[in-house]
Amino acid sequence: MESLSNKRKVLEAKPLTLMEKAYLPAIAKGMGITMKHFIKNVFGKGEVTIRYPEQKREFSENFRGMHSLKRDEEGRERCTACGLCALSCPAEAITMTAAERQAGEEHLYREEKYAAVYEINMLRCIFCGLCEEACPKEAIYLDGDIVPTDFVRKDFIYGKDKLVEAPLNQ
Amino acid sequence: MELSDIIVKVILIVVIFLISLVVAMYSTYAERKIAAFFQDRVGPNRAGPFGILQPMADGAKMFMKEEIIPNRASGLLFIVGPSLAIMTACIGSAVIPWGQSMQIGSKVIDLQVTDINVGILYIFGVVSLGVYGIMIGGWASNNKYSLLGAIRAASQNISYEISMGLSIIALLLISGTLSLKEIAEQQHGFWANGYFTWNFFKQPLGFLIFIVCAFAETNRSPFDLPECETELVGGYHTEYSSMKLGFYLFAEYINMFISSAVMATLYFGGYNYPGMDWVTAHVGPVIGPIIGVVALFIKIFAFIFFFMWVRWTIPRFRYDQLMNLGWRTLIPLAIANIVLTGVISYLLK
Numbered sequence: 001m002e003s004l005s006n007k008r009k010v011l012e013a014k015p016l017t018l019m020e021k022a023y024l025p026a027i028a029k030g031m032g033i034t035m036k037h038f039i040k041n042v043f044g045k046g047e048v049t050i051r052y053p054e055q056k057r058e059f060s061e062n063f064r065g066m067h068s069l070k071r072d073e074e075g076r077e078r079c080t081a082c083g084l085c086a087l088s089c090p091a092e093a094i095t096m097t098a099a100e101r102q103a104g105e106e107h108l109y110r111e112e113k114y115a116a117v118y119e120i121n122m123l124r125c126i127f128c129g130l131c132e133e134a135c136p137k138e139a140i141y142l143d144g145d146i147v148p149t150d151f152v153r154k155d156f157i158y159g160k161d162k163l164v165e166a167p168l169n170q
Numbered sequence: 171m172e173l174s175d176i177i178v179k180v181i182l183i184v185v186i187f188l189i190s191l192v193v194a195m196y197s198t199y200a201e202r203k204i205a206a207f208f209q210d211r212v213g214p215n216r217a218g219p220f221g222i223l224q225p226m227a228d229g230a231k232m233f234m235k236e237e238i239i240p241n242r243a244s245g246l247l248f249i250v251g252p253s254l255a256i257m258t259a260c261i262g263s264a265v266i267p268w269g270q271s272m273q274i275g276s277k278v279i280d281l282q283v284t285d286i287n288v289g290i291l292y293i294f295g296v297v298s299l300g301v302y303g304i305m306i307g308g309w310a311s312n313n314k315y316s317l318l319g320a321i322r323a324a325s326q327n328i329s330y331e332i333s334m335g336l337s338i339i340a341l342l343l344i345s346g347t348l349s350l351k352e353i354a355e356q357q358h359g360f361w362a363n364g365y366f367t368w369n370f371f372k373q374p375l376g377f378l379i380f381i382v383c384a385f386a387e388t389n390r391s392p393f394d395l396p397e398c399e400t401e402l403v404g405g406y407h408t409e410y411s412s413m414k415l416g417f418y419l420f421a422e423y424i425n426m427f428i429s430s431a432v433m434a435t436l437y438f439g440g441y442n443y444p445g446m447d448w449v450t451a452h453v454g455p456v457i458g459p460i461i462g463v464v465a466l467f468i469k470i471f472a473f474i475f476f477f478m479w480v481r482w483t484i485p486r487f488r489y490d491q492l493m494n495l496g497w498r499t500l501i502p503l504a505i506a507n508i509v510l511t512g513v514i515s516y517l518l519k
Contacts (some may be wrong), residue, residue, distance in 0.1 A: 025482060027288060027483070030483045030484065031479060031480070031483045033483075034208050034479065034482055034483045035479070036206055037202070037209070038207045038208050038479075040210075041206070041207035041210060046209060046210050047210050047212055048211075049210070049211050049212055051212065064402045085508075100315075113210070153427055
């Protein structure tokens with residue numbers, strides 16, 4: 001077949017020379033390479049791993065971790081329980097129940113409607129970030145850490161107690 | 171045999187047994203640590219300083235784990251397999267000379283459990299018994315993949331034993347004895363009468379063949395096909411769990427220790443080191459042999475390190491390549507080495 005890109009490289013399996021067939025020179029070379037690494041690491045200079053529980057690797061800017069429900073600059077919850085995040089969620093991990101803001105609760109919720117119950121099933125969530133994109137109120141961000149492990153499935157359903165940002169002045 | 175001799179022998183046996191167990195135990199730790207260093211990692215560092223208690227933790231885990239015996243496995247043979255593996259690994263140490271004879275008062279103590287005049291043959295006999303441990307383990311599991319793994323392991327061990335034996339014959343041509351004690355004695359010191367005394371300098375090709383076969387016999391990488399992870403089963407010990415599996419793995423490390431000791435004795439002068447006569451004359455007939463023992467152990471540890479070094483450098487062979495190397499390269503090479511040694515020693519006479 002005619003090559004379109006002209007980038008094809010024909011590889012031929014050449015028969016090994018006697019030196020290559022003996023293997024030993026190549027093995028000696030390889031052992032030299034590993035020895036270099038060994039000596040470097042004995043003096044503790046070459047390790048590329050991170051000693052995890054003590055040290056943590058910085059995540060990249062666009063890492064998507066655990067969700068958090070944001071507050072506005074006065075410390076009120078931004079979420080207005082519109083349900084767009086739940087609608088956009090391809091894994092159907094988000095559910096919520098809306099409630100009406102009562103008089104005297106203006107310092108708690110920004111809009112007249114708020115999410116009384118807001119739950120994300122972390123076992124279903126695929127961390128696609130579509131909820132973040134869908135939210136018109138900039139209320140939900142996936143800017144947290146890795147979701148911690150747990151033993152029971154029900155403990156992976158995160159309610160508002162785990163999702164809402166800590167109050168401002170605390 | 172006097173009673174005191176018997177007591178000395180019993181002490182020697184117990185000490186050698188304990189040493190081989192401890193060395194095998196810490197080989198597992200050393201392997202993990204050395205592997206980490208070769209791969210730019212840290213390795214075990216949780217149990218104790220630098221993870222020095224890791225073997226204890228591993229051992230405790232092995233003993234605590236649930237023991238599973240497959241339903242239709244052959245009950246007795248299933249237990250015999252790992253026992254045989256670890257037993258054959260341990261009894262090889264009986265003929266290795268650990269040091270020169272030690273003189274305490276008028277009493278001369280041999281640092282060797284027994285000096286039989288067929289020492290090398292004994293080692294070979296023990297090593298070939300080790301195949302039974304693998305074969306029985308694979309057979310008794312009642313698992314066709316285990317059986318396949320066992321057959322593969324057995325054929326590998328037997329194939330490489332041939333070239334190993336042939337490489338030894340060339341060594342026997344120049345030493346003229348099968349006793350390991352005498353072979354070690356012949357390599358006295360380091361330099362005598364204008365020659366290097368160590369057999370490595372007289373038999374470099376033989377040593378090369380021997381060490382390759384030793385890798386295959388101990389089932390170490392690059393010849394670790396018996397426990398082939400590429401086929402997603404553990405080979406002959408697929409069905410084994412808890413300490414029975416531990417025995418199989420432990421036997422491998424004891425084998426490594428013993429074969430390192432054999433290689434050091436046969437080719438690298440055993441307990442001999444340069445300038446040993448001068449040292450012995452100055453520190454006396456008790457400390458002198460002990461320094462020899464230390465020299466032997468340094469050689470052994472160097473070989474164990476070499477085993478691990480190779481493991482993290484060379485990728486595993488394919489099975490047909492393994493057989494090819496054994497039958498079509500090493501055996502002709504070993505025979506050529508015998509002829510070469512014969513001709514040279516005839517010309518030199």
